[in-house]
Amino acid sequence: KRQERPSLGRHYSLYSQPNIQPLTITCLPITHKMATSIKVTAAKIVEQRTHQISGKLKVTEHFFDVPKDYSKPSSGTIRIFACSVRKHESPADPSDHDDKKSQLPWMVFLNGGPGGACRHPNAYPFTWTILDKGYQMLYLDQRGTGLSTPITPSTLGLRGENDVQARYLKLFRADSIVRDCEAIRQSLTADYPPEKQKWSIMGQSFGGFCSITYLSFYPQGLREAFIYGGLQPLVKQPDPVYRALYKRVAKRNQKYYSKYPEDIDRVKTIVKYIQRFGDGTIKLPSEGHLTARRFQQIGIMFGMHGGIDSVHEIVLRAAYDIEAFGHLTRGALSAIDSILSFDEAPIYAILHEQIYCEGKAPNWSAERMRNEFPEFEITSDGPIYFTGEMVFSWMFEDYSELRKIQDVANRVAADADWPALFDEEQLSKNEVPVYAAVYQEDMYVDYDYSRETAEKIKGCKTFTTNVMYHNAIRSKADEVIRQLFDLRDDVID
Structure with missing residues (x-):
């Protein structure tokens, strides 16, 4: 393991039998530069x-x-x-x-x-x-x-x-x-x-x-x-990145609810409806499961120009559907589905945390860091906060295409062998x-x-x-x- 590699010049003696002259091995440090300075020839x-x-x-x-x-x-x-x-x-x-x-x-x-x-x-x-x-x-x-x-x-x-x-x-x-x-x-x-x-x-x-x-x-x-x-x-591992990200996303949630305070109750109504017959029983046009945690992910739009308004439009439509018809129409489901296009970009879901890694395994960093921010819990007493640019292990259950590569994603998340970027x-x-x-x-x-x-x-x-x-x-x-x-x-x- 890289974190256990010996420093330059450290010596180890290997004995096979008594009275045999030891074999001394000098271990040189493994550097990631060796891997990244690869000669490239014309394509x-x-x-x-x-x-x-x-x-x-x-x-x-x-x-x-x-x-x-x-x-x-x-x-x-x-x-x-x-x-x-x-x-x-x-x-x-x-x-x-x-x-x-x-x-x-x-x-x-x-x-x-x-x-x-x-x-x-x-x-x-x-x-x-x-x-x-x-x-x-x-x-x-x-x-x-x-x-x-x-x-x-x-x-x-x-x-x-x-x-x-x-x-x-x-x-x-x-x-x-x-x-x-x-x-x-x-x-x-x-x-x-x-x-x-x-x-x-x-x-x-x-x-x-x-x-x-x-x-x-x-x-x-x-x-x-x-x-x-x-x-x-x-950085060489993603934990500090996601810790900072949760703080920024929390501020965007505050701005969202400050602009659209009526959406506090609407979002709670939508989440209650999604969970009414068991979280994940509602199917999206993409064949994925609409869970409360997946619905929270539409907050990924908060960081774009017009993103807060886009989320409000989805919330408004979904809340109207529930009030008027007692269910979410295809239009509302399609709007939610279109924002969360992870099925079309599996690399994003599998390798997003690894873009911050060198010699460290991410181990679903965003999911672990979430425990430090209880305001993002569905059961929070306050407004339900949307998440942002985070990936979670459960996405490989809720998304129809990602579901097919769940084991592969877990293997990649547990891997610590990442060279320098x-x-x-x-x-x-x-x-x-x-x-x-x-x-x-x-x-x-x-x-x-x-x-x-x-x-x-x-x-x-x-x-x-x-x-x-x-x-x-x-x-x-x-x-x-x-x-x-x-x-x-x-x-x-």
Whole structure:
């Protein structure tokens, strides 16, 4: 076990028989850097097809083959999908080719998660903003999501027994995602002159965590990094993260009930109805169980722009259904179901706590930390508090797809063998320009932790605000992107 490893130079003597000269073994410390500093070679380009789409955009769909396990390249490959986009131009003279325009600098978008696929480039409000700044963009489906060898209960089952599935899932954290990025960068820039082969990254939420991993272990591939609500806590186990999270979610509950005090009784009415014939007897359209504890999870919306109002709309509709008809209609059930899409993103449920782990097992940290916050209990005398971005072991009972991989999830939760995802020493001597948006009211990535991380990254410039929430990159894209580019392009006297 890593926590029991001997220090440098400690000696052990092994005797097999008396009067035999002992064999002395010097144990060197095991360092996670050895595992993370793995050499990455160019990904194999399997297919690239380009199409023009509305909005004067030219989109190329890319498929790459990369090692499944970079520490064992011969163990097989997985397929990665990415979609690149640039402006479609129709020059007056088509024969007038300009290499500078064909080799535009790359900006790679690393989306939130873990476990979330990228949407189409047209679905992002900032696509044209970035293109207008002279980049071409690459939207990457991180491994295990979208079209990048997606993780689902059915695809996991193809891997073999549960212990094999659990080991396979360990290959889907930020370290492997970053290596995929680096392999793809080498492929896409192979024909570029050396001075243009670095690329830029913009990481949202978990994509910011990936950016810090990139800065830690492969900074030579980066030109600059833009991070939006993703300055991760530099911790090695998740307990302090979730302890801080419960406090932030409690404050959002207070704001919710302050804005909608009538929902105090409505929520209690809904919970009482859900539990009336036995918790979990109500089925959702996804075939999952609507339990009181699952209903509490809609509070995950509290940290978004408009999130409090979205939760109120669901509560209002559900309470109306119960009063008017004595049951929840499909519309209300679908609204609850659509917010809680863990069945479609099992990586989120299985690996969410592991994004904070190094040499420690998470052991369902959020579930354990909940015991310190009785206000989140269903039986609380006060208002019933909703939970936030937490995962719990019981989700693998209440969700229809997650139910199929319960044993695998428990195995992963009990695993302590997790290598480092960041290197504070490297970050302290960082030379890559880093620009980060930090939200004081961020419910998902703690503000205090974000500030500490920013201070540990040499040269990190921050835009700090208390009028934006975690999803500002979508809800207030023009403003927050302008602020970070101003950090890059302007000076402060």
